[in-house]
Amino acid sequence: MARASPRRKIIPFRYVEPAKRRATQYEEVTLHSQWDPKNFATQGWFNRDINGRPPWDEASTALKAEQWWAYRDPSEDWFKPYVTRQAATGNSITQAIAGATRARLFDGLLPKWQTFLESDYAAYRYPEYGLFMALSYAQREALSDVVAGPLIFQAMEKDRHAQDLALYGMTLEDAIPGFDEGRSKTLWMESPIWQDSRRVIEYLMASRDWGEINFVINLIYEPLFATLFNRELVLRAASRHGDTVAAVIAEGAEKDRPHRQGSAVALVRFRLSADSDNKAVMNGWIEQWTPLVTNATDSLAPLFEATDIQVQTFAEARQVVFEQWQTLMRDCDLDAAGAYA
Helix, strand or coil, X not given: CCCCCCCCCCCCCCCCCCCCCCCCHHHHHHCCCCCCCCCCCXXXXXXXXXXXXXXCCHXXXXXXXXXXXXXXXXXXXXXXXXXXXXXXXXXXXXXHHHHHHHCCHHHHCCXXXXXXXXXXXXXXXXXXXXHHHHHHHHHHHCCCHHHHHHHHHHHHHHHHXXXXXXXXXXXXXXXXXXXXXXXXXXXXXXXXXXXXXXXXXXXXXXXXXXXXXXXXXXXXXXXXXHHHHHHHHHHHHXXXXXXXXXXXXXXXXXXXXXXXXXXXXXXXXXXXXXXXXXXXXXXXHHHHHHHHHHHXXXXXXXXXXXXXXXXXXXXXXXXXHHHHHHHHHHHCCCCCCCCCC
């Protein structure tokens, strides 16, 4: 009688250490697409540059973590859901423009608002494109794929928003006789309204700490400057001035922000748990950057006075965004006291 073959022990193949009991689709398609000797590149770095620097370098940020692959984006964004969401935003804007064109709604834009659209609103695409460039650098240097993912998605959102503004300007040039946004670049380069924000954008583009870029954009610049301009000015006032399209474009950008801010907050909490010294680094960034962003935010004050219908004063809008920002900092267990006047 033949003896039964002994049962073989089945060893499951798993290269992903899930955050919970089972790996999610987000974890399966994201984790370890970026290699490193700390995970599976046991042969070490084989493609250093001419100066001996590896493709990803711990010195690329002042922040520290033993295992950057332990971070998880709460949005669990990967390519397919991201593209689906962005396509929905694009379709909404396309339909809003088509509907406004058919109904000749552009004929009803109030005069001061039309001036705003061809000047300062058109100029807003330049800081958005600057953020695209800064975030693209940050994504390249980030020390794991799960950290880099939200950065490249946000970079593309900024590029999309800049293009939305440019395409809307072209639509208005076709629809309104004499409409000309040609001076928007000069405003960005020379207008007192934009010079403080241009300084912030250029400093971000010059930064070589990817962690700092991500932190400043999502936890200082976006909650203060971008929210004040895009939500408190454009989104609240556009429809009151007969502009249904700018309201849809602004909401498209606002819809992106919770995803990116949630990712950044989760990364802050991850860093605080990974290394207690990270708290002092991030508090230092708050102290350094908040006055710069505050100056940029305050420079927007004249735009609130230059509309046909004043939905709210600049002081009211400023108070709202700064109170929300202070709550955000407390939720992150970071120190914003005394960071702005």
